[in-house]
Amino acid sequence: MTFKDLLHETYAALSGNKVRSGLTMLGIVIGISSVIAMVAIGQGAQSSIQSNIQSLGSNLLQVTPGASRNAGGFGVSSGRGSAHTLTLDDAGAIGSQVQGVAAVAPEASGRYQIAAKGTNTNTSVVGVTAAYASVRNVQIDTGSFISDQNDSSGAKVAVLGPTVVTDLFGDSAVPSDAVGQTIRINQLEFKVIGVTAAKGGSGFSNQDDMVYVPLTSAQRYLSGGKYVTAINVQATDAGSMAQAQSDITSLLLGRHHISDPTQADFSVLNQNDLISTVSSVTQTFTLLLAAIAGISLVVGGIGIMNMMLTTVTERTREIGLRKAIGATERDIIRQFLAEAVALTLIGGIIGVAIGVALSYGVTALGIVETSVSLPSVLLAFGVSALIGIVFGWYPARRAARMNPIEALRYE
Amino acid sequence: MIDIRGITKTYGSGDMAFQALKGISFGIADGEFVAIMGPSGSGKSTLMHILGCLDTPTSGSYRLDERDVSALSDDELAEIRKDKIGFVFQSFNLLPRTTVLRNVMLPLVYAGVGGDERSARAARALHAAGMQESHFTHRSNELSGGQVQRVAIARALVNEPSLILADEPTGNLDTRTGEVVLGTFQKLNEEHGSTIVLITHEPDVAEHAKRIIHLRDGRIVSDDASHAQRRAAL
Incomplete structure (x- = not known):
C-alpha cells in the first residue's frame, strides 16, 4: 500500500x-x-x-537611603528611604572609587504642587544632573535636558514629562507648547526648557509624570539640604553589576562608619535581580x-x-x-x-x-x-x-x- | 492444485470441544467448478474458511499450489489470500460510497500493483464479470443487487487468483438475478478457465457446478461429477 x-x-x-x-x-x-x-x-x-524594567535604564543599580532611626535609640523607624544619609559626596566617591561603574547620577526628589496659567498639578520633582538622562534612559522629545551648566549655576529651569504637559497645558497640548513657558514649583518660577519622550507607565511609578530640575536647584530651593534621595549607578556591563553592587555596599558602609552590614542605612537595588x-x-x-x-x-x-x-x-x-x-x-x-x-x-x-x-x-x-x-x-x-x-x-x-x-x- | 488430506477442525477444548470437520480429503484440479453443499451445521463454512486460508485446520494437511498452508502465521496467510484467493461473499461486502472501479482495485492496492496497471486490470476484470463501462464510476450504493455481486466477482478476479471462493453468492439475490450471477461464474469457468469453489445449501445453485461435494456433520457423504455428464447430455 x-x-x-x-x-x-x-x-x-x-x-x-x-x-x-x-x-x-x-x-x-x-x-x-x-x-x-x-x-x-x-x-x-x-x-x-x-x-x-529595562526602560528605567540599562545595567542599573540604585542606592536608596535606609530607614531613619531617631537619635534616642528606641529604634522608632520612619520607614525605608526616609533617612537623609546619602550625600553628593557619596555619589562622587562611588564614581571615583568603585570599579566597573560607567556613570553615576544622584537625584533629589520630592512631591510638589506645580502651577501654570491657572491650572495646577501635584507630581514628582526630581533634581538631577546631566548624567541622569543616559543612566535612566530618559529621551528628550522637544528642547533639551538639564545640562551640567544648569546644575552648577543652580538655574531655575525644568524639563517636563508628557503627562505633566497635558496636565498643565490641556489635553491637546503638544510638547512644543510647553517649551519656553514658565511654571511655578513650590511658588518659585521655573522656565521649561524641554519635554521628555513618552515611556509609558510601569507599575506604580509613571515615568511620564515627572518634572526634572537641576540637582543643585532642587537642593537649594525645594528640599533645602545637601542630601540626595537616591544615587543611580550605571555599571559598564551586566557582568560587573554584582561586583559593583557589593563594592558600593562596602564603600558606603565604610563612609558611614557602620561595621554591621545588617545595620546599613542604605540599600543597593540591582535591576537584574528585579528582572529575574x-x-x-x-x-x-x-x-x-x-x-x-x-x-x-x-x-x-x-x-x-x-x-x-x-x-x-x-x-x-x-x-x-x-x-x-x-x-x-x-x-x-x-x-x-x-x-x-x-x-x-x-x-x-x-x-x-x-x-x-x-x-x-x-x-x-x-x-x-x-x-x-x-x-x-x-x-x-x-x-x-x-x-x-x-x-x-x-x-x-x-x-x-x-x-x-x-x-x-x-x- | 488443491490437495486436502484428513482435515479436522475442532472448536473449544475438553468437554466443550466441538468437532466441525471430522477428516475430510479431496483434491481439486485447475479449471474445475466445484460446489460444496450441505445443510447448515454440516461444516461447509468451516471448510470454506480453511480453503480460503482465513483459518487453519486442527489437523491434516492442505496443499495449495504445491505449498503446505495448513500451519502458517496470520500474516503469511494474508499473503496467500492476497496472491491466490478471490472471495465472493453472500453480503457482497463492497466499500460503501466508493466507486465500482476503486472497489475492484482494492486487492491490487494491497498487492502493490502500480496506478496505471491497476485500472487496466480492474477494467478487464469488470468486463469479464459482465459489467458495462458506463457503470465503472458509479458508487457501489447506486447499483442493483446483481450488479453489486458482479462487481464483487470482478474484485475476486482482479488478482488473477488460483481459486475463486464464493460463499452463498446468490443468497441475497432473487432467483432471476441469482441465475445471472451463476451464469457469470459458469462463463468465467468455461471461457477463462477460472477454478471456482461455490459453497451453498441450495441444490438448484449447486447444479450449476460441474462437480458437487456433499457434506453432512463434518464428513463428505458424496462427491460426484456425474450430474455434469447428465447436464452435458441434455
Whole structure:
C-alpha cells in the first residue's frame, strides 16, 4: 500500500462522515489554539514587563537611603528611604572609587504642587544632573535636558514629562507648547526648557509624570539640604553589576562608619535581580496557562480515541473484507493510525492558525503585546501528531487484531 | 492444485470441544467448478474458511499450489489470500460510497500493483464479470443487487487468483438475478478457465457446478461429477 493510497483511503474515510470528523477535530483545534495563544500571551507579558524594567535604564543599580532611626535609640523607624544619609559626596566617591561603574547620577526628589496659567498639578520633582538622562534612559522629545551648566549655576529651569504637559497645558497640548513657558514649583518660577519622550507607565511609578530640575536647584530651593534621595549607578556591563553592587555596599558602609552590614542605612537595588524575579513569576504563570490549555489537548485526544473506536466498530465488516483480500495487520494499523494522525494534524494546523490569530487579536486590542514563537508552533505540531499516534494506536491495533472470519460475519 | 488430506477442525477444548470437520480429503484440479453443499451445521463454512486460508485446520494437511498452508502465521496467510484467493461473499461486502472501479482495485492496492496497471486490470476484470463501462464510476450504493455481486466477482478476479471462493453468492439475490450471477461464474469457468469453489445449501445453485461435494456433520457423504455428464447430455 503506497503513501498515496493511504492518503486516498484516509481522505475517503474522514470525508465520509464530515460532521463527526469536524467535531472530533474541534477538540484538538481548541487545545492547540489555546496552548499557542496562552503561551504567546504569557511570553508577551514577560517581555513587556522586562522591557518596562529595562526602560528605567540599562545595567542599573540604585542606592536608596535606609530607614531613619531617631537619635534616642528606641529604634522608632520612619520607614525605608526616609533617612537623609546619602550625600553628593557619596555619589562622587562611588564614581571615583568603585570599579566597573560607567556613570553615576544622584537625584533629589520630592512631591510638589506645580502651577501654570491657572491650572495646577501635584507630581514628582526630581533634581538631577546631566548624567541622569543616559543612566535612566530618559529621551528628550522637544528642547533639551538639564545640562551640567544648569546644575552648577543652580538655574531655575525644568524639563517636563508628557503627562505633566497635558496636565498643565490641556489635553491637546503638544510638547512644543510647553517649551519656553514658565511654571511655578513650590511658588518659585521655573522656565521649561524641554519635554521628555513618552515611556509609558510601569507599575506604580509613571515615568511620564515627572518634572526634572537641576540637582543643585532642587537642593537649594525645594528640599533645602545637601542630601540626595537616591544615587543611580550605571555599571559598564551586566557582568560587573554584582561586583559593583557589593563594592558600593562596602564603600558606603565604610563612609558611614557602620561595621554591621545588617545595620546599613542604605540599600543597593540591582535591576537584574528585579528582572529575574519578575521573569520567574511570569514564567510560572505562562506554565500554568499552558498546563490548563494542555489539559484541553488531552481531552481532545480522548475525543479522537473515542471516535476511532466507534469507527473501528462500525467498519468491522470492511476490516474483515480487507483482511480477506490480503491486508496484513500492518496495513490495517497504518490505515487507522493515518486517520487519527490526519485528524490531529489538520486540527493542529487549524489550531495554530486560530492561536496565532488570537495572539494578534490580543495585540491589536492593546491588551498585551504578544509574541508567537516558532518553537511553540513546532511543539504544537509535534504534540498534535503525537496525540494522533498515542490515542489512535489502541483503536488501530484493535482493528488489526480482528479475526477476519468474525469480522466478516459481524452484523 | 488443491490437495486436502484428513482435515479436522475442532472448536473449544475438553468437554466443550466441538468437532466441525471430522477428516475430510479431496483434491481439486485447475479449471474445475466445484460446489460444496450441505445443510447448515454440516461444516461447509468451516471448510470454506480453511480453503480460503482465513483459518487453519486442527489437523491434516492442505496443499495449495504445491505449498503446505495448513500451519502458517496470520500474516503469511494474508499473503496467500492476497496472491491466490478471490472471495465472493453472500453480503457482497463492497466499500460503501466508493466507486465500482476503486472497489475492484482494492486487492491490487494491497498487492502493490502500480496506478496505471491497476485500472487496466480492474477494467478487464469488470468486463469479464459482465459489467458495462458506463457503470465503472458509479458508487457501489447506486447499483442493483446483481450488479453489486458482479462487481464483487470482478474484485475476486482482479488478482488473477488460483481459486475463486464464493460463499452463498446468490443468497441475497432473487432467483432471476441469482441465475445471472451463476451464469457469470459458469462463463468465467468455461471461457477463462477460472477454478471456482461455490459453497451453498441450495441444490438448484449447486447444479450449476460441474462437480458437487456433499457434506453432512463434518464428513463428505458424496462427491460426484456425474450430474455434469447428465447436464452435458441434455
